[in-house]
Amino acid sequence: MARLTGIRSETVPATQPDAILRGLAAAGRLAPIVLLALAWEALAASGTVTPFQLPRFSAVLTRIWTDAIADDLALNTALTLYRALVGFGIAAVAGILIGVGMSRYGVVRWLLDPIVSVGFPMPKIAFLPVMMLWLGVYDLSKIAMVVLDAIFPVITGTIAGIAGVDRQLLWSARNIGATEREVLWQIVLPAASPQIMTGLQVALPIALIVAVVAEMLMGGYGLGGAMVQASRFADSRGVFAGIVEIAVVGYVLVKAMALVRRRLLIWHQEAEAPSTL
Amino acid sequence: MGGRVEEHNPGNSGSQIVIEGVNHLYRPPKGRPLLALENVSLEVRPREFLALLGPSGCGKSTLLYLIGGFLPTERGSILLDGASISGPGPDRGIVFQHFALFPWKTVRGNVLYGLKKMGLGRDEREKRAQAFIDLVGLTGFEDSYPSQLSGGMKQRTAIARTLAIDPKILLMDEPFGALDAQTRHLMQSELLGIWRRSPKTVIFVTHDVQEAVHLADRVAVMTARPGRIKTIVNIGLDKGDPGITKSKAFIDTVDAIWGLVREEAIKAQGARVSS
Amino acid sequence: MSVLLRHLPLVLMAIAWEMATRMGLVSQLALPPLSQVVLAWIEMLKSGELVANGTSSLWRAGAGLGLAIAVGAALGLAMAWWRPVNAALGPLVEMLYPVPKSALIPVTVLWLGFGDGSKILLIFLGCMLPVTLGTFNGARGSDYALVWSARSLGANRLSVLWDVVLPSALPEMLNAIRTALALAFILLVSAELIVAREGLGYLIGYLGANGTYDAMFAVVLTVAFLGFAADRAYQALMQRLLIWRD
Numbered sequence: 001m002a003r004l005t006g007i008r009s010e011t012v013p014a015t016q017p018d019a020i021l022r023g024l025a026a027a028g029r030l031a032p033i034v035l036l037a038l039a040w041e042a043l044a045a046s047g048t049v050t051p052f053q054l055p056r057f058s059a060v061l062t063r064i065w066t067d068a069i070a071d072d073l074a075l076n077t078a079l080t081l082y083r084a085l086v087g088f089g090i091a092a093v094a095g096i097l098i099g100v101g102m103s104r105y106g107v108v109r110w111l112l113d114p115i116v117s118v119g120f121p122m123p124k125i126a127f128l129p130v131m132m133l134w135l136g137v138y139d140l141s142k143i144a145m146v147v148l149d150a151i152f153p154v155i156t157g158t159i160a161g162i163a164g165v166d167r168q169l170l171w172s173a174r175n176i177g178a179t180e181r182e183v184l185w186q187i188v189l190p191a192a193s194p195q196i197m198t199g200l201q202v203a204l205p206i207a208l209i210v211a212v213v214a215e216m217l218m219g220g221y222g223l224g225g226a227m228v229q230a231s232r233f234a235d236s237r238g239v240f241a242g243i244v245e246i247a248v249v250g251y252v253l254v255k256a257m258a259l260v261r262r263r264l265l266i267w268h269q270e271a272e273a274p275s276t277l
Numbered sequence: 278m279g280g281r282v283e284e285h286n287p288g289n290s291g292s293q294i295v296i297e298g299v300n301h302l303y304r305p306p307k308g309r310p311l312l313a314l315e316n317v318s319l320e321v322r323p324r325e326f327l328a329l330l331g332p333s334g335c336g337k338s339t340l341l342y343l344i345g346g347f348l349p350t351e352r353g354s355i356l357l358d359g360a361s362i363s364g365p366g367p368d369r370g371i372v373f374q375h376f377a378l379f380p381w382k383t384v385r386g387n388v389l390y391g392l393k394k395m396g397l398g399r400d401e402r403e404k405r406a407q408a409f410i411d412l413v414g415l416t417g418f419e420d421s422y423p424s425q426l427s428g429g430m431k432q433r434t435a436i437a438r439t440l441a442i443d444p445k446i447l448l449m450d451e452p453f454g455a456l457d458a459q460t461r462h463l464m465q466s467e468l469l470g471i472w473r474r475s476p477k478t479v480i481f482v483t484h485d486v487q488e489a490v491h492l493a494d495r496v497a498v499m500t501a502r503p504g505r506i507k508t509i510v511n512i513g514l515d516k517g518d519p520g521i522t523k524s525k526a527f528i529d530t531v532d533a534i535w536g537l538v539r540e541e542a543i544k545a546q547g548a549r550v551s552s
Numbered sequence: 553m554s555v556l557l558r559h560l561p562l563v564l565m566a567i568a569w570e571m572a573t574r575m576g577l578v579s580q581l582a583l584p585p586l587s588q589v590v591l592a593w594i595e596m597l598k599s600g601e602l603v604a605n606g607t608s609s610l611w612r613a614g615a616g617l618g619l620a621i622a623v624g625a626a627l628g629l630a631m632a633w634w635r636p637v638n639a640a641l642g643p644l645v646e647m648l649y650p651v652p653k654s655a656l657i658p659v660t661v662l663w664l665g666f667g668d669g670s671k672i673l674l675i676f677l678g679c680m681l682p683v684t685l686g687t688f689n690g691a692r693g694s695d696y697a698l699v700w701s702a703r704s705l706g707a708n709r710l711s712v713l714w715d716v717v718l719p720s721a722l723p724e725m726l727n728a729i730r731t732a733l734a735l736a737f738i739l740l741v742s743a744e745l746i747v748a749r750e751g752l753g754y755l756i757g758y759l760g761a762n763g764t765y766d767a768m769f770a771v772v773l774t775v776a777f778l779g780f781a782a783d784r785a786y787q788a789l790m791q792r793l794l795i796w797r798d
Contacts, residue, residue, distance in 0.1 A: 032643030053663060111561045118562065121783030123737040126753070126775040128745060129760040129768060134582055209652045213742045216657060228746065231658035239658045246655040254650050347700045365703035377697035381719045381796045390715075394706030424798035435701075442705060 055237045063241045072226070077249060080223040083139055084211035087146025088204055095151045095203070096196060099158025100184070116155055124149050125210065128217055142214040149210045150203040157199020161192030194268050197261050204257050208250055223249070293478055294321035294344065294446070299353030301339055313339045315503035317353070321446075324476040328483060328493035330534070332542035336504030337482045338450050344480060345369050345448050357446070367391065370444035374451040376431040378423040384410060384434050385419040391442035409437040412471065429460040433467075440471070447479045453488070465491060469516055486535045490514070491522055498537045501545035510534055584766035593770035601755070602774065609740060609751040610778075612668050616675025617736045621729055624680040628687025629721065632694075633713055645684055653678030653735065654742050661747045671743050671751070678739045679732040686728020690721030723797070726790050733786055737779040752778075 037057050043049065044056040051059075067073040101108045102116075128145055135141035165188055173187045189196075215224025223246055230238025301314040313336040321327050329337040342348045344355055346365040355362045357369075370391075378387050385406055392402040410419055413433035423431055432452060439447065452468075453461040469492060472479060483489050489496045490512055498507045512530060514521055521527055566586055572578045573585040584592075596602040631638040631645070656674055664670035694717050702716045703709075744753020752775050759768035 032647055036644065036647070110558075114559045114562050115565075118780055121734050121780050122776040123734070123741045123779040124776070125738055125745070126741045126756065126772050126779075129756050130772060133760065133765065133768075205650065205652065209654050212652060213654045213657075213746075216654070216742075216746050227655070227658045231661055231747075234662070236659075236662055239662055243651070243655045243659060247651040250650055250652045342700075345700070345704060347703070365700060367704065367706040369704060371700060371704045373697045373701065375697065377695065377701045379698065379702075379716070379719070381722070390702070391705035394711070422796040424796060438701075438705070444704075448704075 052234070052236050055240055059237055060240045060244060063237045064244060067241065073245065076221055076223045076226050077245065079221050080208075080211050080215060081249065083142045083214070083222070084146060084207045087143045087211065088150055088207040090143070091147045091150035091203055091207065092154055092200055094147070095154025095199070096158050098151070099155045099162065099196075100189075102155070103159055103162040116152065120152050120156070124152075125213060128214060131214075132218065137218045137220070142211060142218065145214050146207045146210045150207045153202040153206065154196070154199045157195050157197075157202070158192065161195030161199075162188055164195065165191040194265055197265060201254075201257050201261065204253055205250060208246075208253060212246060291322060292320035293323040293358060294319075294480075295354075295356045296320070296340075296344070297354050297356075299340070299343060299350060299355060301336065301343060301348065301351065303339070312503040314343075315505050317505055319497060319506055319509075321478060321480060324478055325494045326472060326479045326481065326492055328481045328489035328496045329499060330483060330486065330489045330496050330538060331499030331504065331507075332501055332538065332545040333484060334502050334545055335499045335541065336502060337484075337499055340499075340504070341371075341448050341450055341480060341482050344446070345371050347371075367395070367442050368444055369446045369448055370439035370442060371448040371450065372432070372435050372439050372452045374454045376423070376428075376435045376455075378431055378434055378438070380423050383420050383422055384415060384426070384437075387423075387434055388438045388441050391438060395442060405441055409441040410434075412440070413437040414467070427460075428456045429464060432456065432464060436468070436471075440475075445478065447477050449479065449481045451482050451484070454483075461488075468492065473517070486531050486538060487522070490527060490531050490534060491516070496534060498534060499541070501541045507541065508537055581765070584769060588766045589769045589773070592764070592767040593774070596767060596770065602771070605750055605752050605755045606774070606778075608668070609744065609753065612671040612751065613675060613736045613740045615668075616672040616740075617679055617732060619672070619676040620679035620732060620736075621683055623676075624683030624732075625687045625721075625725060627680075628684040628725070629691055629713065629718060631684070632688050632691035632721070633717060645681060645688075649681050649685065653739060657739075657743050657746060660743075666747055666749050670747070671740060674743055675736045675739050679736050682728050682732050682735065683725065686731075687721050687725040690724030691717050693724070694720040723794060726793060730783070730786055730790065733782060734779065737775075737782065741775060 040054075040057040044051070044054045044059075064073065098108075098112065102112055103109070125145070127148065128141075131141040131145050131148075135144055169187055169191060170183065173183050178186070211222070212224035212227075215222035216228045219225050219228060223242060227239055227242035227246075230236075230242060296317060296319040299314055299317045300312065302310045303313040304310045317336075317340060319340075329340060331337050339348065343350055344357075344362065346362045346369065350362065379390065382390065388406040388409055389402055392405055397405070407419070410416060413436055415430060415433055415437065418426065418430065423434070426434065432455075435452075453464050456464060465488060481489070481492060493512055496510045496512060498510065499505065500507045510530075510533075514524075514527055514530065518524070569583070570586045573580050573583055593602070627641070627645075631641055653674075656677055660670040660674040660677075664673055698716050698720065699712055702712050707715055740751075741753045744751040745757050748754040752771055756768055756771045756775070759765070759771060
């Protein structure tokens, strides 16, 4: 290999059978996780930090396992997911409706525009105590908080998607005699769906985070509540277990969303895929 | 025909740059490696204007980048004044087709860059920068950003920037390719004017035969990939003559060289369709 | 004039708020009239409560964000420039990126207690990765012709990093910092609501627990406005820094 003089030289990829390559790639993706786990275990066992500051990875795993057996894990996870997903669902439907409304009716646009643009960069989590005041400390206030936070990216995604619809597409459709409703459902929304989908993909992790934070503040059951409880009892294993659990849930949700996107937008991807020539 | 074909004669002791037996393998991120240059040998004389001419993909830019030290010479050797090339440096200035100006710097900022690297004092730098900005005709635009300039103005800035550090060799990679036809002709005349005032070795890559014949002392015609030097033509025309491009000698030269290039262009097309 | 017209709905909302509460359409307990909220706000300003807690909050957010930007950008640049660094850290960054940052609230408290330290650490950890990713992507997109031009103008490899790669990365990096800024506020408020003894988030919780809802609303609006104002101010800064773009 020649000495580099400021430019990285290209490497020749190996030509191997497809299946082996894919297997290696999957293993490659797991490698950093495995390495991280090993490093965690090593660091914790080395004695440079106290078991309180960094419990061993194996201890945390054991803790997750015991929680799972005791059904606590399932309960907490289910509750948090319930709040996050219900909130997300409402935010999705309402957000798309509002986005469509704002795109179509100038008055609605004028009315809601400042609210959306001012509200977007606000830390809406500051309204959590207000929600508690109005809606109590059970599911309703948590779900409401999730909706408040998650709705914004859906609205902006919908507006952007609709704004980007090819005008000629609309004209052709109307020319053929499609009604406004048909145009909306069969042309506008499908054409806008990539960006709407992106908005939803941004909103989902937000929904999870807000649900967790709301639980942390209000206590009770749920992954957030359990974590805050653990920290009050200086139960560091419980706290780390919580981080791992939430991380896994978050990861699963994001991957699921990506899968949904691929399925729903398969036509979009093919339109974007390079030709095989 | 107004030009004379000369034989390769490596080992000519008057040369500034000696390229010998250079091969270059291009390794794309996906797919198999390609031989871009095969056994290229060439000599460049001091202060001559040499054009590298050939069809797309013949490796002329690659050869330029090797001389510039941006790509490592893996097989063969490139010597500048007897010493081997080991990386880019201010002795070989380069001008790119798409200007490569630092978009976050003004015209003055761009021209000052190389001067700062040279370690010149502040007053000296400012004076020199202004001199070269004036030389390329951009007086008054010192504080403009590249995004505010036209293509021709951007290229003038790029040329000023490179000339300001007074490199031994000027490498130009199809510098007028991104400009419209009128600007291109204008820039060609201006480049000639600048070059004649302060002669430097120029290695000029182009696929435009007319441009090559107009500007160069010698034209090295390259083959289709893998590129090698097909022929070197001596252009014995008077570049100072403003009507030269209409003279019979000029037209005949262009014609003859175009014949050489066309063969290679056809080969290059054929290769593309079948690969 | 058009600015006024654009923000008119907000003014209308404010008027509606005042009227609805005064007329008894909405319980004054749940939603104190706007005028009362404003008065409470002025009170807290005069008493120094607002300023003291505000400074505490802003200091934490600023410090955490500053660290996140410095370390995150350096990391992103290093990953873009040196292959081994990218190979080692890239998968790690990708893996840790989607972890919900607020899950770190309890652990930072575990480590550093209820004071400034835990908030600064939280914001640092939470905001670093977006900056790293943005800087990395921006740096990767550097035009090789710019790098080569710099080299042939006499820059050595390290200079190129500072002179070419970093400025090339600037647009994407600045965008990522904008996201990090919003995230910093969110993490700050969340942490202060849950585990703090001072700060604006704490103040909100305290006032709410005490039943002084007009003051609570005042602080909530203050926080919301600070987040909004910070974003707008940052946008203006971005425009100035990127003035060279078309």
